[in-house]
Amino acid sequence: MPKAKTPVAETATVADASTDEDFALHSLQAALDADKRYEPSKEELLHFYEQMLLIRRFEEKAGQLYGLGLIGGFCHLYIGQEAVAVGLQSALDGSKDSVITGYRDHGHMLAYGIDPKVIMAELTGREAGISKGKGGSMHMFSVEHRFYGGHGIVGAQVSLGAGLAFAHKYREDGGVAMAYFGDGAANQGQVYESFNMAALWKLPIIFVIENNGYAMGTAVKRGSAETHFHRRGTAFRIPGMSVDGMDVLEVRKAAEVALEYVRGGNGPVLMELNTYRYRGHSMSDPAKYRSREEVQDVREKRDPIEHAKAELMGMGVTEESLKELDKRVRSQVAQSADFAENSPEPVASELYTDVLVESY
Amino acid sequence: MAIELKMPALSPTMEEGKLAKWLVKEGDEVSSGDILAEIETDKATMEFESIDEGVVGKILVAEGTEGVKVGTVIAVLAGEGEDASSVEAPAAKAEESAEAPQSGEKPAEDKKPAESGTANLHSDIKTPRGPEVPHGTNMKTSTVRDALRDAMAEEMRRDDRVFVMGEEVAEYQGAYKVTQGLLAEFGPTRVIDTPITEYGFAGIGTGAAMGGLRPVIEFMTFNFAMQAIDHIINSAAKTNYMSGGQMRCPIVFRGPNGAASRVGAQHSQNYGPWYANVPGLVVIAPYDASDAKGLLKAAIRSDDPVVFLENELIYGRSFELPELDDHVLPIGKARVMREGKDVTIVSYSIGVGLALEAAETLAEEGLDVEVIDLRTLRPLDKETVLASLAKTNRLVVAEEGFPVCSIASEISAICMEEGFDDLDAPVVRVCNEDVPLPYAANLEKLALIDAKRVVEAVKKVCYR
Numbered sequence: 001m002p003k004a005k006t007p008v009a010e011t012a013t014v015a016d017a018s019t020d021e022d023f024a025l026h027s028l029q030a031a032l033d034a035d036k037r038y039e040p041s042k043e044e045l046l047h048f049y050e051q052m053l054l055i056r057r058f059e060e061k062a063g064q065l066y067g068l069g070l071i072g073g074f075c076h077l078y079i080g081q082e083a084v085a086v087g088l089q090s091a092l093d094g095s096k097d098s099v100i101t102g103y104r105d106h107g108h109m110l111a112y113g114i115d116p117k118v119i120m121a122e123l124t125g126r127e128a129g130i131s132k133g134k135g136g137s138m139h140m141f142s143v144e145h146r147f148y149g150g151h152g153i154v155g156a157q158v159s160l161g162a163g164l165a166f167a168h169k170y171r172e173d174g175g176v177a178m179a180y181f182g183d184g185a186a187n188q189g190q191v192y193e194s195f196n197m198a199a200l201w202k203l204p205i206i207f208v209i210e211n212n213g214y215a216m217g218t219a220v221k222r223g224s225a226e227t228h229f230h231r232r233g234t235a236f237r238i239p240g241m242s243v244d245g246m247d248v249l250e251v252r253k254a255a256e257v258a259l260e261y262v263r264g265g266n267g268p269v270l271m272e273l274n275t276y277r278y279r280g281h282s283m284s285d286p287a288k289y290r291s292r293e294e295v296q297d298v299r300e301k302r303d304p305i306e307h308a309k310a311e312l313m314g315m316g317v318t319e320e321s322l323k324e325l326d327k328r329v330r331s332q333v334a335q336s337a338d339f340a341e342n343s344p345e346p347v348a349s350e351l352y353t354d355v356l357v358e359s360y
Numbered sequence: 361m362a363i364e365l366k367m368p369a370l371s372p373t374m375e376e377g378k379l380a381k382w383l384v385k386e387g388d389e390v391s392s393g394d395i396l397a398e399i400e401t402d403k404a405t406m407e408f409e410s411i412d413e414g415v416v417g418k419i420l421v422a423e424g425t426e427g428v429k430v431g432t433v434i435a436v437l438a439g440e441g442e443d444a445s446s447v448e449a450p451a452a453k454a455e456e457s458a459e460a461p462q463s464g465e466k467p468a469e470d471k472k473p474a475e476s477g478t479a480n481l482h483s484d485i486k487t488p489r490g491p492e493v494p495h496g497t498n499m500k501t502s503t504v505r506d507a508l509r510d511a512m513a514e515e516m517r518r519d520d521r522v523f524v525m526g527e528e529v530a531e532y533q534g535a536y537k538v539t540q541g542l543l544a545e546f547g548p549t550r551v552i553d554t555p556i557t558e559y560g561f562a563g564i565g566t567g568a569a570m571g572g573l574r575p576v577i578e579f580m581t582f583n584f585a586m587q588a589i590d591h592i593i594n595s596a597a598k599t600n601y602m603s604g605g606q607m608r609c610p611i612v613f614r615g616p617n618g619a620a621s622r623v624g625a626q627h628s629q630n631y632g633p634w635y636a637n638v639p640g641l642v643v644i645a646p647y648d649a650s651d652a653k654g655l656l657k658a659a660i661r662s663d664d665p666v667v668f669l670e671n672e673l674i675y676g677r678s679f680e681l682p683e684l685d686d687h688v689l690p691i692g693k694a695r696v697m698r699e700g701k702d703v704t705i706v707s708y709s710i711g712v713g714l715a716l717e718a719a720e721t722l723a724e725e726g727l728d729v730e731v732i733d734l735r736t737l738r739p740l741d742k743e744t745v746l747a748s749l750a751k752t753n754r755l756v757v758a759e760e761g762f763p764v765c766s767i768a769s770e771i772s773a774i775c776m777e778e779g780f781d782d783l784d785a786p787v788v789r790v791c792n793e794d795v796p797l798p799y800a801a802n803l804e805k806l807a808l809i810d811a812k813r814v815v816e817a818v819k820k821v822c823y824r
Contacts, residue, residue: 100567130606131602131604132604132605134601134602134604135602135604139602139603141599141602141603141607142606143603148567148570149603149607150603152594153590153594153595159559159560159562159564159566159591160570160595162567163564163567163568163570163571164568165567166568167567167568167571170549170568170573177571189559190563193559193561193563194560196560197554197557197560200555354601354603354604355600355601355639356600356640357605357663357664360691
């Protein structure tokens with residue numbers, strides 16, 4: 001018998017989660033659905049817009065430099081997914097929370113305010129890069145910003161993120177860890193090992209699945225028996241949320257709902273951010289697995305930046321001032337590219353540094 | 361007919377135990393499933409159940425007796441229709457018949473428990489005081505197990521970022537009793553039982569280290585760590601380099617490594633060469649109690665990720681341990697266990713005992729053998745090995761592990777590349793056979809290294 005929609009889900013507080021199983025796993029979704037969008041001030045939305053634009057222009061430039069041979073190896077662009085990192089990270093407390101992600105990491109770093117110059121210089125493999133040129137696109141870190149990478153092994157960041165959360169809890173510093181991974185990584189076994197321990201020990205962590213529809217070239221429905229990824233925590237009693245990852249304001253709002261729950265000592269939350277990547281999985285993606293029309297359709301109808309732009313204009317921001325902003329961002333990206341192209345390569349002696357911290 | 365109750369073997373490596381407590385007395389009626397006694401092994405206290413029905417006739421080993429050998433008759437049950445009070449203690453007839461088999465009878469050897477190959481890995485030989493221990497230091501006797509436990513406890517008292525995590529480390533007191541007592545002293549936030557989920561908890565430990573803590577991650581055995589090797593290598597070992605020295609990972613992965621006793625191929629591998637292959641890791645494999653303690657303390661204090669390889673067969677062995685307030689040893693330094701001028705044996709972990717034993721045998725034949733314990737497999741102390749080679753001009757490597765791409769192979773390469781002019785004979789590797797470790801006792805014995813093979817190899821390089 002289908003359950004009638006009771007007012008419980010809408011009015012009860014998080015504290016009831018432990019007693020009502022049905023409620024516990026759906027309470028956060030209900031809270032989000034009741035009030036889906038964050039209401040920003042004009043300045044806030046302008047800031048989100050600028051950050052998303054910076055990520056897009058930065059990634060476009062990185063794609064260009066790759067084509068010119070200035071960036072090597074693997075390079076995974078974040079174009080299309082900008083609202084996820086910007087919306088979520090805007091809700092974090094940079095003084096105590098920590099973030100970790102996989103190999104598609106440029107956007108998360110830019111959303112954290114890390115200087116685009118040192119990121120681009122890492123992409124070009126230069127001494128001035130954030131990892132001294134020894135990490136590359138997939139391996140960038142900023143302990144200062146509590147950004148813990150940048151990990152190239154699909155799914156590893158989920159266990160590592162649970163470890164960061166363990167450290168927050170151990171130290172009782174009030175911090176929350178946010179671990180991003182994709183719909184592809186969501187099928188790795190260690191993800192569920194981490195879900196189990198995170199829920200068992202009530203670790204302060206938000207698991208974020210960026211569902212961009214494709215695990216490399218494998219469409220979600222071809223690789224996942226359960227395609228509603230926010231339900232994947234159910235077996236571990238982790239409440240899930242399904243969020244429109246193309247709307248920065250919904251993302252921000254969802255982050256607040258999740259953070260309130262996690263900061264309350266209730267353990268982990270699993271968020272599924274439904275998003276889309278416009279570019280290939282990496283620069284060498286032949287894109288045979290989807291049609292141009294499909295990509296074009298998302299660009300036209302769901303683009304997070306266009307979305308925010310329309311919203312800003314509705315708030316009275318002029319087209320002219322947005323053009324100014326775009327110009328400023330383009331110039332910032334151009335400067336980072338110049339810096340990255342003109343910085344020297346690491347000196348040969350760097351080959352042997354940082355293997356071990358101590359000398360034995 | 362009276363039923364003999366014998367001291368049971370309660371773990372693969374148990375040879376003797378303590379009869380901690382009798383739960384029945386003479387004259388009690390027992391049926392199958394009743395608990396007769398509590399027996400303490402070096403790993404745990406176990407209950408000994410009756411599988412027969414009858415009346416307890418005689419108790420032959422009093423409670424509190426230590427060192428009761430497996431197979432010793434500890435009590436006799438009177439069977440149906442027998443008078444319990446008249447049941448006689450059996451004469452030591454097994455021993456008698458073994459000593460003097462009658463002609464025409466089958467040799468009694470057939471009935472003896474099969475002797476496993478790991479019995480040959482055992483050496484009671486004393487190790488000398490390490491060079492780092494100051495003269496006049498008081499020495500006490502300690503098992504390797506207790507030395508490891510004390511190392512963790514001391515470091516946990518010293519630094520509240522240190523915690524221990526793994527399967528059965530807390531309430532069970534350690535699958536091999538190495539973490540015994542830590543839960544009581546440090547509580548469940550610092551001594552953490554995990555689910556059976558090696559990949560997951562190795563990742564959580566590594567992440568916690570990145571986040572500023574100092575985890576000690578116990579693997580029940582390093583055989584299980586293969587499920588977690590991605591985090592040890594890709595996450596822990598490479599991060600400092602990939603981050604340009606920004607993000608550290610001060611973590612210790614520890615647990616027993618190498619062959620135990622008749623536990624078959626999946627539980628009997630030495631991973632020393634695997635981890636020693638990886639830049640960014642420190643790999644330590646101690647032999648005696650002093651090194652186990654001093655090097656584990658150093659490993660916990662290190663800012664680098666450390667793989668700390670212990671050995672189940674050595675846990676229960678006793679060695680001298682210096683009574684120092686803070687016994688910390690240098691990582692990356694080999695130890696000359698015995699000085700000699702004719703030939704060098706290089707080894708590590710359980711192989712060191714075999715090397716020392718071989719050296720004693722060879723001394724009787726007039727060969728003066730130098731024995732080097734590598735202690736740290738990465739970074740490897742080449743200087744100590746090459747200095748010894750320059751002195752003796754002949755070298756054998758003894759390693760309990762597969763021969764191909766082994767530490768022995770590495771030492772051979774170093775001697776050839778950097779000590780060629782000092783060599784009077786080719787370096788010889790003495791390792792296990794190049795097969796998965798078999799279960800059958802006789803085959804296991806054939807597969808594993810022993811002191812006799814080390815002796816033969818030394819003679820070979822001495823052209824004897």
